[in-house]
Amino acid sequence: xxxxxxxxxFRVLKTGQxxxxxxxxxxxxxxMYWYRQDPGMGLRLIHYxxxxxxxxxxxxxxxxxxxxxxxxxxxxxxESAAPSQxxxxxxxxxxxxxxxxxxxxxxxxxxxxxxx
Amino acid sequence: QQQVKQSxxxxxxxxxxxxxxxxxxxxxxxxYFPWYQQFPGKxxxxxxxxxxxxxxxxxxxxxxSFNKSAKQFSLHIMDSQPGDSATxxxxxxxxxxxxxxxxxxxxxxxxxxx
Numbered sequence: 001x002x003x004x005x006x007x008x009x010f011r012v013l014k015t016g017q018x019x020x021x022x023x024x025x026x027x028x029x030x031x032m033y034w035y036r037q038d039p040g041m042g043l044r045l046i047h048y049x050x051x052x053x054x055x056x057x058x059x060x061x062x063x064x065x066x067x068x069x070x071x072x073x074x075x076x077x078x079e080s081a082a083p084s085q086x087x088x089x090x091x092x093x094x095x096x097x098x099x100x101x102x103x104x105x106x107x108x109x110x111x112x113x114x115x116x
Numbered sequence: 117q118q119q120v121k122q123s124x125x126x127x128x129x130x131x132x133x134x135x136x137x138x139x140x141x142x143x144x145x146x147x148y149f150p151w152y153q154q155f156p157g158k159x160x161x162x163x164x165x166x167x168x169x170x171x172x173x174x175x176x177x178x179x180x181s182f183n184k185s186a187k188q189f190s191l192h193i194m195d196s197q198p199g200d201s202a203t204x205x206x207x208x209x210x211x212x213x214x215x216x217x218x219x220x221x222x223x224x225x226x227x228x229x230x
Contacts, residue, residue, distance in 0.1 A: 109157070
């Protein structure tokens with residue numbers, strides 16, 4: 001049981017280049033999230049998905065797109081990378097709440113992206 | 117506008133001491149308050165969480181104190197150990213939001229000296 005995995009672990013892009021970050025989970029979770037982590041700003045939600053085929057915008061969605069074609073995978077795309085997108089990106093997943101108590105989000109190990 | 121304010125930004129504690137991290141929020145719709153622990157090079161992991169219907173929750177050396185009227189909550193780490201050295205994030209989630217999106221504080225870097 002690998003939990004949440006992210007590919008790649010590190011990446012350097014030049015301004016204007018595109019790339020896709022892959023998140024995969026083997027826990028059969030319905031909910032998946034993409035965050036970015038910047039010094040002094042905590043984690044900020046980029047996009048999220050409440051199930052296969054659905055996506056929604058989070059707090060900082062500009063410059064990013066996502067897709068959830070399969071339940072276990074959540075892709076984050078950067079169409080035209082900018083230096084402001086230099087960050088550490090985390091994916092998380094969560095199972096459907098069985099009541100009024102939300103369940104924990106399980107995080108992947110992160111992808112460190114540098115845009116020059 | 118930061119919805120969850122966390123302090124201090126960094127904290128140094130001697131082994132065996134008490135570490136205290138504070139968070140404050142404005143939105144009274146928040147009804148779930150977890151704390152996440154993150155070690156260098158790793159993703160955050162849930163440490164402990166509380167709902168506003170209780171004022172305190174304890175798990176081992178970790179305690180959350182919750183003050184609903186002041187809209188504040190804090191993490192206390194008793195008998196702090198060097199292995200507790202990590203970054204801690206408080207977070208909040210809105211009731212009625214079925215996606216249970218988390219809004220995180222800015223983080224506190226804790227160093228426990230041996």
